[in-house]
Amino acid sequence: MKHLIVSLLLTTTLSAPAVQPPAGGAPARHILMVVANPAVATTTGWPVGFWAAELTHPYWIFTRHGYQVTIASPAGGRVELDAYSDPRADNGYSAHDALSLGYLHMTNFTALLQNTPALDTVKVEDYDAIVVAGGQSPMFTFVDNEKLHQLFAAFYEAGKVSAALCHGTCILLKTKGSNGELLAAGKRITGFANSEEDYADQAVGQKVMPFRIEDEARTLGLNFVTGPAFQPHAIRDGLLITGQQQNSGEEVARLVIESLENEP
Numbered sequence: 001m002k003h004l005i006v007s008l009l010l011t012t013t014l015s016a017p018a019v020q021p022p023a024g025g026a027p028a029r030h031i032l033m034v035v036a037n038p039a040v041a042t043t044t045g046w047p048v049g050f051w052a053a054e055l056t057h058p059y060w061i062f063t064r065h066g067y068q069v070t071i072a073s074p075a076g077g078r079v080e081l082d083a084y085s086d087p088r089a090d091n092g093y094s095a096h097d098a099l100s101l102g103y104l105h106m107t108n109f110t111a112l113l114q115n116t117p118a119l120d121t122v123k124v125e126d127y128d129a130i131v132v133a134g135g136q137s138p139m140f141t142f143v144d145n146e147k148l149h150q151l152f153a154a155f156y157e158a159g160k161v162s163a164a165l166c167h168g169t170c171i172l173l174k175t176k177g178s179n180g181e182l183l184a185a186g187k188r189i190t191g192f193a194n195s196e197e198d199y200a201d202q203a204v205g206q207k208v209m210p211f212r213i214e215d216e217a218r219t220l221g222l223n224f225v226t227g228p229a230f231q232p233h234a235i236r237d238g239l240l241i242t243g244q245q246q247n248s249g250e251e252v253a254r255l256v257i258e259s260l261e262n263e264p
Helices: 002-014 052-064 098-104 107-113 146-157 166-173 194-204 213-219 246-261
Strands: 030-034 068-072 129-132 161-165 234-237 240-243
Touching: 030 052, 052 068, 052 098, 052 246, 098 107, 129 146, 129 166, 129 246, 146 161, 146 166, 161 166, 161 246, 166 213, 166 240, 194 213, 234 246, 240 246
Parallel strands: 030 068, 030 129, 129 161, 161 240
Antiparallel strands: 234 240
């Protein structure tokens, strides 16, 4: 009953008209948000997907600002939440995430998760920015996905704001620019931290992820900067924006907006 009351209150708020685009006929900004397709973790054997808050919280900020948002996935089609990110789940881990709960009770939003466009259909010129969300699936499906890496680099090299969040930042371990160098080389970045991986491993009682982003980034010589575990933390370095974990989605969205609104 508590979940139902909260969701009813939130869906009323979420359904309210978004902030209108700037006056003078300027078109609304258009954001591409990329979430992972469902997979099975090779470490734990459980089904994994994208993290709810890493989609819904930036989505909320963008749409309240009058932006359009397209939710896509590498393979297209239906996408699924990580179970620990679902505020309705019996595990209770994300029961506090009232914003996601509200969205998950909105049929017009959940319909977007049933048939996401594949990245093969995406044209860089149709968007102002890209935001790659995390979750558990990206660690098994994003890190070696060359098409996603190439698309992210194409956004960046087209002079467009390019953001990655939490485990979605694993793409920066292998995404290279046209010069053959890592896109993140020489830039300050963040992502899911070792301190947070420690917490997850201890909670589950085994190794959850196949590798650690922080360790790999430091091995590559990247300037990986972390904040306190599970506290909002995001970094903007030029066109590249990164967020540490699931509690950093709103900060990432605000930095994307700040970057777009301050364009010359």
